[in-house]
Amino acid sequence: MKKSMLHTKVSVRLRKSEYRDEWYVYLEAYPVFKPGHDKPYREREYLNRIITTPMWDKTRPARRDEYGNQSYKPKRDVNGVIICRSRADREVCIFADNVRQLRQREYDNAELYSDTDLAMVEKKAKGQVNFIDYFAKVAANRHKNGSKSIIINWDRVYELLKIFTNNQPLPFAKINLSLIESFKTFLMNAPRGGGKSGTISQNTASTYFTIFKAGLHQAFIDGYFDVDLPAKVKGITGEESRREYLTIEELNILAATPCHYPMLKRAAFFSALTGLRHSDIRKMKWSELSKEGDRYRILFTQKKTKGVQYLPISEQAYLICGEPGDPDRLVFEGLQKPSWINKPMKKWIEDAGIKKHITFHCFRHSFATNQLAEGTDIYTISKMLGHTSVRTTQIYTKVVDPMKEHAADAIKLELQSDLI
Secondary structure: OEOOOOOOEEEEEEEEOOOOOOEEEEEEEEEEOOOOOOOOEEEEEEEEEEEOOEOEEEEEEEEEOOOOOEEEEEOEOOOOOEOEOOHHHHHHHHHHHHHHHHHHHHHHHHOOOEHHHHHHHHHHHHHOOEHHHHHHHHHHHHOOOOOHHHHHHHHHHHHHHHHHOOOOOOEHHHOOHHHHHHHHHHHOOOEOOOOOOOEOOHHHHHHHHHHHHHHHHHHHHOOOOOOOHHHHOOOOOOOOOOOOOOOHHHHHHHHOOOOOOHHHHHHHHHHHHHOOOHHHHHHOEHHHEEEEOOEEEEEEEOOOOOOEEEEEEOHHHHHHOOOOOOOOOEOOOOOOOHHHHHHHHHHHHHHOOOOOOOOOHHHHHHHHHHHHHOOOOHHHHHHHHOOOOHHHHOHHHHHHHHHHHHHHOOOOOOOOOOOO
């Protein structure tokens, strides 16, 4: 089956120099259809030739410049070649017309391509597209409203791709399983960003490789690959990280310990009682808090996942918020960013005599761990934390195991020798 196409016409055009009384000679083809695009393009090809003596057809006005001066189209002979006064310029115009004829034949022959031929042409064109540029566009479109941490991670993978290729383009045609494995190996010893020394951790490498594979998978969806290559490559196994938490006893000690930044103390305990992230607590408004009968709840949109969350909270958590304000006012007005509260947090923890490395996010971990310790099922905890998958919540089940061991030794009886 032949492919019907609009006829592309190639013409010789002139463009006036801004600084001299001379004209650049170029070819213009229209309409031109590019693979993956529905709208026609106007293709220009400059021939690196200049003329100074074209003759103008006063019967064919072109356009007026910004000063109102009228310009005209060039005179052409019976063959369509631009007429010039000087012999040298005439030779340039004949040369340009010869090139035009070649280009015209190329476009005319393109109309004879079958669907298969065009598919091959399009595939070849896509194979020359730079994946690194494509990856940047995917990141911008996919996460334009995403959290800051997600955007930072995609940007960092983009930078590491450029380091991996020595700032050279990476055409889709060169991407295969071997190259994907090479980038995987590179990530295992990739440099840290932000001017920091050393290499990234294995967990960070795992995250970055997952993002890289996501970009490749999107390219498969967009038709740049015939096969879903990333599905054939295993990810980087992350190391199990320790999730620090505070026991109920330690939380009670902290509650009795003064904090030089009272807003921090209120927000931290609100997190320990609800499991909310710092980002969600910081942006929470009074309009999102409500009381129905004897129950309290929050209805909000998670900043990280963008999911709408209905969360029942305890009376203690509600009372921590203080006196209700105007609906549009922030509940924890004035709560600073995590980077700012690190110092007062460290001082508060030290004053309480707690030796653990505690950050604000640890109060969210404490909520999950203490809920498990009190017997709340993991599926309910997963919903309360706003996790999109219960697998994310399962990490806390390992944290509780040492607590069970501690509980096993908690009961001490005065046993007689006939029992021991």
